[in-house]
Structures are given as structure tokens and as C-alpha cells.
Amino acid sequence: MGELVFAAKVTHVPSMFVSEQPGPHQGCRRSAIEGLEEVGRRVKALDCDTVIVLDTHWLVNSGYHINACDGFSGLFTSNEFPHFIQNLEYCYAGNPQLGDSIASIATDRGVRTRSHHVPTLDVEYGTLIPLRYMRADSDLKVVSIAAWCAFSSVEESRIVGEAIAQAVARSDNRVALLASGSLSHRIHDNRVVEAGPFTISDEFYRQVDLRVLDLWQRGEFDAFTAMLPTYSRVCYGEGWMHDTAMLLGALGWDRYRRPVEILTPYFASSGTGQVNAVFPT
Numbered sequence: 001m002g003e004l005v006f007a008a009k010v011t012h013v014p015s016m017f018v019s020e021q022p023g024p025h026q027g028c029r030r031s032a033i034e035g036l037e038e039v040g041r042r043v044k045a046l047d048c049d050t051v052i053v054l055d056t057h058w059l060v061n062s063g064y065h066i067n068a069c070d071g072f073s074g075l076f077t078s079n080e081f082p083h084f085i086q087n088l089e090y091c092y093a094g095n096p097q098l099g100d101s102i103a104s105i106a107t108d109r110g111v112r113t114r115s116h117h118v119p120t121l122d123v124e125y126g127t128l129i130p131l132r133y134m135r136a137d138s139d140l141k142v143v144s145i146a147a148w149c150a151f152s153s154v155e156e157s158r159i160v161g162e163a164i165a166q167a168v169a170r171s172d173n174r175v176a177l178l179a180s181g182s183l184s185h186r187i188h189d190n191r192v193v194e195a196g197p198f199t200i201s202d203e204f205y206r207q208v209d210l211r212v213l214d215l216w217q218r219g220e221f222d223a224f225t226a227m228l229p230t231y232s233r234v235c236y237g238e239g240w241m242h243d244t245a246m247l248l249g250a251l252g253w254d255r256y257r258r259p260v261e262i263l264t265p266y267f268a269s270s271g272t273g274q275v276n277a278v279f280p281t
Contacts, residue, residue: 001169001170001172002168002169002170002171002172002173002174002175003168003169003173003174003175004164004165004168004169004175004176004177004250004281005046005047005048005174005175005176005281006039006042006043006046006048006175006176006177006278006281007176007177007178007179007247007250007251007278007279007280007281008039008176008177008178008179008263008276008277008278008279009178009179009181009243009244009247009275009276009277009279010035010036010039010130010178010179010180010276010277011032011035011036011130011180011182011264011269011274011275011276012057012125012126012129012130012180012181013029013032013129013182013269013270013272013274014078014081014084014085014125014129015028015029015084015197015269015270016029016032016033016129016133017084017085018084019032019033020033025197028197028198031264031265031267032133032264032267032274032276033133034264035263035264035276036130036133036134036276037133037134037135038263038276039130039134039178039263039276039278040133040134040135040136042278043134043136043176044137046174046176047174048140048174048175048176049140049141049173049174049175050095050098050140050141050142050143050173050174050175050176051131051136051140051141051142051143051175051176051177051178052098052142052143052144052145052164052175052176052177052178053126053127053130053131053142053143053144053145053178053180054145054147054177054178054179054180054181054242054243054246054247055123055124055126055127055144055145055146055147055148055180055181055243056126056147056148056180056181056182056238056239056241056242056243057080057124057125057126057127057148057180057239058123058124058126058127058144058145058146058147058148059146059148059150059239060146060148060149060150061150061151062151063112063113063114064103064106064111064112064113064114064145064146064149064152064156064160065113065114065116065145065146066099066102066103066113066114066115066116066143066144066145066146067094067099067116067118067121067123067143067144067145068094068095068096068098068099068100068103068115068116068117068143069094069096069116069117069118069119069121070093070094070096070117071091071092071093071094072090072091072092072094072123072142072144073090073091073092074089074090074122075087075088075089075090076088076089076090076122076123076125076128078125085125085129088125088128088132090123090128090131090132091138092131092136092138092139092140092141092142093138093139093140093141093142094141094142094143095141095142095143095173096115096117097171098141098143098167098168098171098173098175099115099143100115101167101170101171102115102143102145102160102163102164102167103115104167105163105166105167106159106160106163109159109162109163110159111156111159111160111163113160113163123142123144124144126147126180126181127142127144127180129180130178130180141173145160145164145246147179147180147181147239147242147243147246148238148239148240148242149239149240149242150240152242153229154228154229154232154240154241154242154245157242157245157246157249158245158246158248158249158253159249160246160249161245161246161247161248161249161250161251161253162249162250162253164177164246164249164250165249165250165251168250177247177250179243179244179246179247180243181237181238181239181241181243181244182237182238182269182272182273182274183209183212183213183235183237183238183266183272183273183274183275184200184201184205184206184208184209184235184236184237184272184273185235185236185237185238185272185273186201186202186205186235186236186271186272187201187270187271187272188201188270188271189201193270193271196270196271197269197270198267198268198269199268199271200268200271200272200273201271201272204235205235205236205273206268206273208231208234208235209235209266209273210266212224212227212231213260213262213266213275213277216259216260216277217259217260217262218259219256219257219258219259219260221248221253221254221255221256221257222254222255224248225248225253225254226254228241228244228245232244235273238272247279251279251281256279258279258280258281259280260277260278260279260280261277261278261280262275262276262277263276263277263278264276264277
């Protein structure tokens with residue numbers, strides 16, 4: 001019987017790459033990188049064999065989609081930020097059986113979900129960046145799930161999250177589940193974005209994000225799940241926060257009561273609100 005042994009909400013800001021390079025911003029994202037490194041240490045210590053990444057950089061317009069290839073390898077350059085992320089080398093094993101099982105269970109529950117075995121279906125940097133800074137081993141199995149669901153509902157994503165938990169329980173895997181995306185995600189306007197790499201785009205978004213983190217740390221997920229549909233829209237949650245809805249669906253939704261542990265304190269990045277936070281399983 002499989003087990004979900006680790007869960008987290010993680011950042012994937014591309015400025016972590018800038019932080020590694022010589023120049024005026026070297027070290028600027030050290031805290032975020034250290035948080036992901038700690039995620040990697042815990043995943044390894046728990047003998048996880050598979051990581052499921054709920055990727056808010058994988059945009060889908062219809063249905064839910066899972067990349068369940070046998071493996072993933074190549075060089076990645078971001079079409080969004082090619083000046084930040086270039087020729088990122090990656091090589092990971094896949095877990096087709098688990099991806100197929102998630103899709104089957106979710107579809108049976110009324111949410112049309114497809115599991116794909118297409119070698120040319122690339123993974124996005126919402127998957128690759130957390131794995132990079134987690135220092136994930138190349139033999140760690142990876143399942144990437146689209147979590148920028150443009151025309152889906154929070155309720156559907158909750159059901160997909162429940163399907164993830166059921167599929168894991170039916171497997172023989174020890175699984176880490178990562179919701180890869182920001183909190184508020186109103187990026188600065190183009191004319192000022194380069195002047196604001198460390199600021200929020202509106203104080204309102206910061207204040208709501210901080211209230212959300214307070215609820216998380218108190219384990220008050222009945223309140224948070226009630227506000228999530230409005231919060232994700234009013235504060236421009238990344239991918240409309242379908243990653244977070246799936247994560248909480250897998251953990252029990254409004255019945256989840258575990259206080260969250262903040263690994264990387266809240267920080268702003270080019271207008272957006274970011275955090276690395278562990279959701280105890």
C-alpha cells in the first residue's frame with residue numbers, strides 16, 4: 001500500500017537562477033534556495049521514490065492533464081524568461097502507472113483527466129526548478145500535473161487532489177506532493193517590473209497573503225478553503241491556485257487541521273508573493 005509521506009507549497013521563481021550568478025543580485029534568493037534544499041533533504045530522508053508536482057506553469061484550457069512519461073530528459077529554456085532560464089539540463093524517471101491511476105480515478109469521479117505518454121510533451125519550469133534546488137536524484141520518479149487550469153473550478157481541482165490521494169494509496173509508492181506556485185501573483189507592469197524584483201505589486205495582496213499564511217500556521221483550513229475561490233481571483237493567485245486546491249484535496253480539504261511549517265519566510269518577487277511551506281501529512 002502506498003503512502004503520501006510529504007506535502008509542500010513551493011516557489012519556482014526564476015530569479016533563483018540570477019541569485020546563483022555573479023553580479024549585483026548574487027545571493028538574493030538564498031533563503032528560497034535553502035528552503036527547497038531542505039525540502040529535498042526531507043524527501044530523501046523519508047525514502048520517497050516519487051514526486052508529484054502540481055505545476056502552475058503548465059497551462060491547459062480544457063480538462064485536466066498529467067505527464068506520465070517513462071522518463072524526462074533534455075535541455076530546457078524558458079519561453080517566458082529566456083534571459084533567466086537557459087539550457088537547464090534535466091533527467092528524471094517517470095511513474096506512468098501512478099499517473100494513469102490518478103487520471104482514471106479522477107475521470108471516474110466526474111472530472112475529465114487525461115494521462116499522457118508522449119515523449120515530446122515537455123515539462124515546464126514549475127516542475128524543473130523545484131527539482132533542481134531540491135537536488136533531486138536522477139532516478140527519482142516524477143509525475144507532472146497541469147495546475148494552470150484556465151477554465152476549471154476549484155471544486156474540480158479538489159476532486160483531482162482526492163484522486164491523487166486515492167491513487168497513491170492504491171500504489172506501492174512513497175510519494176511527495178508539491179504544489180508549485182506563488183500566493184498572490186500580480187506581476188508588476190512591464191514598465192516598472194525590472195525596478196521591482198523584491199517588491200509586491202500592491203500592499204493589499206501582501207496583507208491578504210500574510211493573513212492566508214496565518215490561517216495555514218493555525219491549521220484553520222476550513223476558513224482558508226472557504227475563501228480560496230475568491231482569494232485566487234482577487235489576488236491573481238498563480239494558475240488561479242489550482243495547485244493549492246489539489247494539494248488540499250489530497251490532504252482532506254476543510255477537514256485538514258495540521259499547522260503548516262514555514263521553511264522560507266514570505267517574500268516578494270517582481271510583484272508576487274512567495275513562500276516555501278510544509279504541510280504535515
